[in-house]
Amino acid sequence: xxxxxxxxxxxxxxxxxxxxxxxxxxxxxxxxxxxxxxxxxxxxxxxxxxxxxxxxxxxxxxxxxxxxxxxxxxxxxxxxxxxxxxxxxxxxxxxxxxxxxxxxxxxxxxxxxxxxxxxxxxxxxxxxxxxxxxxxxxxxxxxxxxxxxxxxxxxxxxxxxxxxxxxxxxxxxxxxxxxxxxxxxxxxxxxx
Numbered sequence: 029x030x031x032x033x034x035x036x037x038x039x040x041x042x043x044x045x046x047x048x049x050x051x052x053x054x055x056x057x058x059x060x061x062x063x064x065x066x067x068x069x070x071x072x073x074x075x076x077x078x079x080x081x082x083x084x085x086x087x088x089x090x091x092x093x094x095x096x097x098x099x100x101x102x103x104x105x106x107x108x109x110x111x112x113x114x115x116x117x118x119x120x121x122x123x124x125x126x127x128x129x130x131x132x133x134x135x136x137x138x139x140x141x142x143x144x145x146x147x148x149x150x151x152x153x154x155x156x157x158x159x160x161x162x163x164x165x166x167x168x169x170x171x172x173x174x175x176x177x178x179x180x181x182x183x184x185x186x187x188x189x190x191x192x193x194x195x196x197x198x199x200x201x202x203x204x205x206x207x208x209x210x211x212x213x214x215x216x217x218x219x220x
Contacts, residue, residue, distance in 0.1 A: 030147035031170040032085070032140070032163060035077060036155045036187050037070075039177050044155060045185035055181040062177065069206030071105070073175060078108040082149030085132075085140065086155030088118035094154075095126040114152075115143060117159055122137070137166045144168070161189050169216055172197065176210040 037059055038044045049057025062070070086094070092113070098109045108149040117136055124131060132139045140163065143151065150171075153160060163169050174187075197214035205211045 029146040030082060030149060030151045031172045032153060032168050033081075033150045033173060034153050034158070034160050034163070034169055037174045037175045037177065039107060039179050039181045039184075039186055041180045041182065042186040042188060043181045043184035044157060044187045050178060053184060055184050057213060058177055058179050058181060061179075062209070066206030066209050070175065073205055073211060075105045075108070077150075077166065078105060080150055081112060081133070081152045082147050083113040083115060083143075083151050084109075084113045085143070085151050085153045085156075085159070086117070087159040088116060088121050090154060090156040091116045091118070091121070091124065091126070091157075093131070095124070095129070099126055103157060117156075120133075136162055137168065140168055157185060157187060157189075160187065165189075167216075167218075169195075171215045171216065172212075174210075174212045174214075175205065176212060178208045178210075 036044050037047050039058055043055070045051070046053035046056030049060060078171030094109070098106055110127060112128060114124075114126060114133050116124050116129055117132045119133065121131060132143070136159070153163065162170075196217040198217050199212070200215050201211070201213040203211050
């Protein structure tokens with residue numbers, strides 16, 4: 029059975045909006061302001077996660093962002109991302125061009141539940157905020173991996189929106205990446 033793993037970069041106050049500064053958000057670009065040691069640490073985390081993944085599950089916007097960048101790149105991370113199966117949740121995307129990409133249409137909850145049954149291993153959801161919220165709302169998330177950046181933005185879209193119920197978590201790992209990034213891994217605690 030597959031395990032849904034949310035993986036995201038967030039500010040200290042939980043903002044995941046516009047980390048690269050390309051969306052025009054006035055507080056955007058916080059990801060690219062990190063130092064070289066943090067950048068190296070981030071790259072290692074990203075590679076380790078990709079190598080351990082069975083597949084990626086993406087919303088349309090995150091898919092388009094990644095598909096515009098990775099097919100033309102080379103190196104171990106690019107090779108892994110380009111070869112990894114990618115499932116894209118979208119009602120508006122046409123035929124996805126990034127190799128090994130499959131559209132997920134229909135009811136998201138039903139389709140992701142099927143995907144969890146069909147795949148073994150980690151199904152990584154990298155920073156697809158709207159999709160993450162849907163998966164959390166329907167109790168489909170198994171693990172959260174957050175790379176926390178040492179900046180408070182004060183405004184912006186946060187990874188966690190309003191929820192109808194609490195979701196207890198258990199800390200599995202906490203470590204420093206680079207000079208100042210915190211890497212936190214939580215598992216969702218399900219009632220027995």
